Amino acid sequence: MSVTAARGFRAGSATAGLKPSGRPDVALVVNDGPRDAVAAVFTRNRARAHPVLWSEQVVRSGSARALAVNAGNANCYTGPDGFLVTHRTAEHVAAVLSSLSPGGPEVGGGDVVVCSTGIIGVPLDGGLLLGGLDAAAASLSPDDAASEAAARAIMTTDTRPKAAVHRDPSGWTVGGIAKGAGMLAPALATMLVHLTTDADLDAAALDRALRAATRVTFDRLDSDGCMSTNDTVSLMASGASGVVPDEAAFTAALTDLCRDLGRQLLSDAEGAEHDVAIRVAGAASEDEAVEVGRAVARSALVKTAVFGRDPNWGRILAAVGTTGAAFDPLEVDVAVNGVLVCRAGGPGEDRDRVDLSGRDVEIVVDLHAGASDATVWTNDLTHAYVHENSAYTT
Amino acid sequence: MSVTAARGFRAGSATAGLKPSGRPDVALVVNDGPRDAVAAVFTRNRARAHPVLWSEQVVRSGSARALAVNAGNANCYTGPDGFLVTHRTAEHVAAVLSSLSPGGPEVGGGDVVVCSTGIIGVPLDGGLLLGGLDAAAASLSPDDAASEAAARAIMTTDTRPKAAVHRDPSGWTVGGIAKGAGMLAPALATMLVHLTTDADLDAAALDRALRAATRVTFDRLDSDGCMSTNDTVSLMASGASGVVPDEAAFTAALTDLCRDLGRQLLSDAEGAEHDVAIRVAGAASEDEAVEVGRAVARSALVKTAVFGRDPNWGRILAAVGTTGAAFDPLEVDVAVNGVLVCRAGGPGEDRDRVDLSGRDVEIVVDLHAGASDATVWTNDLTHAYVHENSAYTT
Known part of the structure; x- marks a missing residue:
C-alpha cells in the first residue's frame, strides 16, 4: 500500500540510531522506472535545512531515482559540515543502488532526493546515517510491509504512521506516506510527504499537479503557526502503468x-483534542478568505477556547479584525458547529446550544463581502501541546 | 500617586455589578483644568468596540474633560444597542459632572472619553453601568487612595493594579494607571492605559509625545499575539502646573x-512564568528588527521552550526564517541569557550553560545585516495560560 502501491517503487527502512528512542529512523524509496520524473514543493522558511537546499537542486533537473529520509535530526543550522553530510548521503545512496543493480542504469548523487526531520542545530552523525541507509537498502521491497515500515521510520513525535492510496479505474495509482505532528504551518509544504505514482507523466506535469494539490491542502493546514525549516512534499513517477x-x-x-x-x-497533531475547520465564506477574494481563516487559526485565544469547549465567537471576530480583508464588522456572521452564534455582528443564537464535545469543529465565518471562500484547518491549543513542546527538546 | 499625581485631576470608582466577581468595575477620571487637552491611540484591530469608535471622535477635537471606564464587558459586537449604551454613558457622565459643579464649565457628552474592557459579544447593561458611574462620581477625589482604587476597578484578569508616576524637577508631573493581562499584541495600544499630566501642553503636542512613546513601548509588547478590540492609551493634560x-x-x-x-x-500576563525580551541587532532597518522580534515573540514553539527552560535556539532561527528581513542564515548569531548558543548559523557555546530558572529572559538575535536594532517583549506559553483561557469565557 501507500508509497509502494504504484508499480515501479520499492521501499526500505532501518534503525540508524538517530532517534533517542532507538526506533527505526531511516527510509529509502527507490523508483525503478521506466520513468524517473520528480516534482517537489519545499518550505518557504528562509532558514532552510541542508537537505532542502540539496533536494531543490535535484528536483530542478526533473528526475530522481531515489529518496533518502532520516528522522531524529533535521540537519539544519549545522554549519558547512551539515551540507557535506547531506551531499555524502546522496552520493552514498547512489553508489549503493548502483552496486545493487550492476546491469541497471547508473545512479548519481544528483538523482537522490534527501530529507531530514528532527532536532535543529545539532550535528547529524553521518556515520550512523550511512550505516542505516545501507541496512535500509538491503531491505528494499515493493511489499506493503516495506511501505508501512517506511511510514513508521519517518515519524518523529507522530503517534501513528500516515498513508493513503488512490487506485484509478483507468489503470494508474498514486499513493504516499506522511509525517508531521507539530510545526504544521502554511505557506509551505508543512511536513514530510512522499508520494509515488505509476502514471506516465513528465516532471512538468507532476509539478503542475503537485502545486495545484498542495495549494488547497497542505498549504492550508496550520496546526501551531510555526513554519518548519525542513518541510518537503515530493512526488515521483515511474510511468510503470x-x-x-x-x-x-x-x-x-x-x-x-x-x-x-x-x-x-x-x-495526530501534538497534544490536540480538536480538529478545527475554519471555512470563510463571502470573501472578496480567495486570498482574503485564506488570510481570514489563517488569522483565526493562529489565534491562541480562539484555540484555547476550543480546547475549553467554549464557542467564544468574540475571540473569532477579534482575530478577523486583525486582517486586511474586506468586511463590515456589522454584517459578519459566525456559526460554530452549525449554530449561528453571531448574526450581523451581534449576538445570534444561544451559544449554549453549541456542542464542542466531539473531535471535529467547524467554524464558518461569513464576511458578506463577496463570493469567494476557502477553508483553513487547525487544532486547539491544549495542556498536552504545552507539555510536549516544553518538556522535550525537539 | 499615578493617575491623580498630576495636579488638576480627580479619580473615582465604584461597583456597578458588571464583574461576576462583584469587585469594583467602573472608574472615572476628571480633568479640572485649566486645560482640557487630550490625545489617545487606539487598537488597530478593524473590529473596534463601540467605546473605541466613540472615543476616537472625542479625541479628534483635542479636548476632553473626563474619562469613563468599565471592566467586565467590552461592549464590542453588541449591535447598534451597544453604541447607544456608549453614547448614553458619555452624556450621563457629562450631566453628572455639570450638576456637581454648577458654576463650572459646561461639560457635554463630546467631552467624555469612554473605555470598556471585558467579554466580547454580550450586551452591556446600561442601567448597571450608569448607576455605577453615579457612585464613582460621588467618590471623586485627588487622593492617592482614589487613584489606587481606580487602578483596581479597571482590572480584568489582572492579579494586581498597575501604576507609575514621574515627577519632573522642572515642575510638571505625568502619571497613569494600566490594565491588561492577556491579548497584549502590537500594532496597537494593546491595553487600557490612562495617563494624566499637569504640564501645559496642547493636544497636538500630547499626540506627538504619545505616539512617539507608544511606538517603542506598548506597540512592542506581544504577550500572546492576540490583538484586542478595545485597546486605548489616553493622555490628558490639565496644564495645572x-x-x-x-x-x-x-x-x-x-x-x-x-x-x-x-x-x-x-x-502580570495571564499564566506567564517568564518575561522575555527579544533584542534584534544588526538589522538592515528598525522595521525589520521589529518584524524579526515579533516573529520570535509569536512562535508557540519558542514560547513553550522558554516555559520548559530549554534554550532551543533552532526554534528561534526557524521563526526568524519566516520573516522577510535581510539576513544570511549562515551568519546569524543567537545568545540566550548571555550565552552565545548559536554562532554564524551553527552550534556555538554549550546550551547547557544557559540558566532559564529566573523570570527574566533575554534573547539576542544578531542578523549581521545592518546597524539597526529593536526590542520586542513577550511571555512564555504555559499550562496556566492554556488553563486561564480555556476554562473561563473572557
Missing part, C-alpha cells in the same frame, strides 16, 4: 489524497 | 513611564 492519465483527473485524485494525508496529520 | 515642558524631555519621560507600565503588564 503505461497509462497517461487525464491531467485534470490526476490532479483531482492527487488533491483528494493530499487532503486525506493532511487530515491524518491534523488528527 | 503652569509649566510648559521641553517637548523632548516630556517625550522621554513619557516613554520611560510607558515602558514601566508595559513591563508591569508583561509581568
Whole structure:
C-alpha cells in the first residue's frame, strides 16, 4: 500500500540510531522506472535545512531515482559540515543502488532526493546515517510491509504512521506516506510527504499537479503557526502503468489524497483534542478568505477556547479584525458547529446550544463581502501541546 | 500617586455589578483644568468596540474633560444597542459632572472619553453601568487612595493594579494607571492605559509625545499575539502646573513611564512564568528588527521552550526564517541569557550553560545585516495560560 502501491517503487527502512528512542529512523524509496520524473514543493522558511537546499537542486533537473529520509535530526543550522553530510548521503545512496543493480542504469548523487526531520542545530552523525541507509537498502521491497515500515521510520513525535492510496479505474495509482505532528504551518509544504505514482507523466506535469494539490491542502493546514525549516512534499513517477492519465483527473485524485494525508496529520497533531475547520465564506477574494481563516487559526485565544469547549465567537471576530480583508464588522456572521452564534455582528443564537464535545469543529465565518471562500484547518491549543513542546527538546 | 499625581485631576470608582466577581468595575477620571487637552491611540484591530469608535471622535477635537471606564464587558459586537449604551454613558457622565459643579464649565457628552474592557459579544447593561458611574462620581477625589482604587476597578484578569508616576524637577508631573493581562499584541495600544499630566501642553503636542512613546513601548509588547478590540492609551493634560515642558524631555519621560507600565503588564500576563525580551541587532532597518522580534515573540514553539527552560535556539532561527528581513542564515548569531548558543548559523557555546530558572529572559538575535536594532517583549506559553483561557469565557 501507500508509497509502494504504484508499480515501479520499492521501499526500505532501518534503525540508524538517530532517534533517542532507538526506533527505526531511516527510509529509502527507490523508483525503478521506466520513468524517473520528480516534482517537489519545499518550505518557504528562509532558514532552510541542508537537505532542502540539496533536494531543490535535484528536483530542478526533473528526475530522481531515489529518496533518502532520516528522522531524529533535521540537519539544519549545522554549519558547512551539515551540507557535506547531506551531499555524502546522496552520493552514498547512489553508489549503493548502483552496486545493487550492476546491469541497471547508473545512479548519481544528483538523482537522490534527501530529507531530514528532527532536532535543529545539532550535528547529524553521518556515520550512523550511512550505516542505516545501507541496512535500509538491503531491505528494499515493493511489499506493503516495506511501505508501512517506511511510514513508521519517518515519524518523529507522530503517534501513528500516515498513508493513503488512490487506485484509478483507468489503470494508474498514486499513493504516499506522511509525517508531521507539530510545526504544521502554511505557506509551505508543512511536513514530510512522499508520494509515488505509476502514471506516465513528465516532471512538468507532476509539478503542475503537485502545486495545484498542495495549494488547497497542505498549504492550508496550520496546526501551531510555526513554519518548519525542513518541510518537503515530493512526488515521483515511474510511468510503470503505461497509462497517461487525464491531467485534470490526476490532479483531482492527487488533491483528494493530499487532503486525506493532511487530515491524518491534523488528527495526530501534538497534544490536540480538536480538529478545527475554519471555512470563510463571502470573501472578496480567495486570498482574503485564506488570510481570514489563517488569522483565526493562529489565534491562541480562539484555540484555547476550543480546547475549553467554549464557542467564544468574540475571540473569532477579534482575530478577523486583525486582517486586511474586506468586511463590515456589522454584517459578519459566525456559526460554530452549525449554530449561528453571531448574526450581523451581534449576538445570534444561544451559544449554549453549541456542542464542542466531539473531535471535529467547524467554524464558518461569513464576511458578506463577496463570493469567494476557502477553508483553513487547525487544532486547539491544549495542556498536552504545552507539555510536549516544553518538556522535550525537539 | 499615578493617575491623580498630576495636579488638576480627580479619580473615582465604584461597583456597578458588571464583574461576576462583584469587585469594583467602573472608574472615572476628571480633568479640572485649566486645560482640557487630550490625545489617545487606539487598537488597530478593524473590529473596534463601540467605546473605541466613540472615543476616537472625542479625541479628534483635542479636548476632553473626563474619562469613563468599565471592566467586565467590552461592549464590542453588541449591535447598534451597544453604541447607544456608549453614547448614553458619555452624556450621563457629562450631566453628572455639570450638576456637581454648577458654576463650572459646561461639560457635554463630546467631552467624555469612554473605555470598556471585558467579554466580547454580550450586551452591556446600561442601567448597571450608569448607576455605577453615579457612585464613582460621588467618590471623586485627588487622593492617592482614589487613584489606587481606580487602578483596581479597571482590572480584568489582572492579579494586581498597575501604576507609575514621574515627577519632573522642572515642575510638571505625568502619571497613569494600566490594565491588561492577556491579548497584549502590537500594532496597537494593546491595553487600557490612562495617563494624566499637569504640564501645559496642547493636544497636538500630547499626540506627538504619545505616539512617539507608544511606538517603542506598548506597540512592542506581544504577550500572546492576540490583538484586542478595545485597546486605548489616553493622555490628558490639565496644564495645572503652569509649566510648559521641553517637548523632548516630556517625550522621554513619557516613554520611560510607558515602558514601566508595559513591563508591569508583561509581568502580570495571564499564566506567564517568564518575561522575555527579544533584542534584534544588526538589522538592515528598525522595521525589520521589529518584524524579526515579533516573529520570535509569536512562535508557540519558542514560547513553550522558554516555559520548559530549554534554550532551543533552532526554534528561534526557524521563526526568524519566516520573516522577510535581510539576513544570511549562515551568519546569524543567537545568545540566550548571555550565552552565545548559536554562532554564524551553527552550534556555538554549550546550551547547557544557559540558566532559564529566573523570570527574566533575554534573547539576542544578531542578523549581521545592518546597524539597526529593536526590542520586542513577550511571555512564555504555559499550562496556566492554556488553563486561564480555556476554562473561563473572557
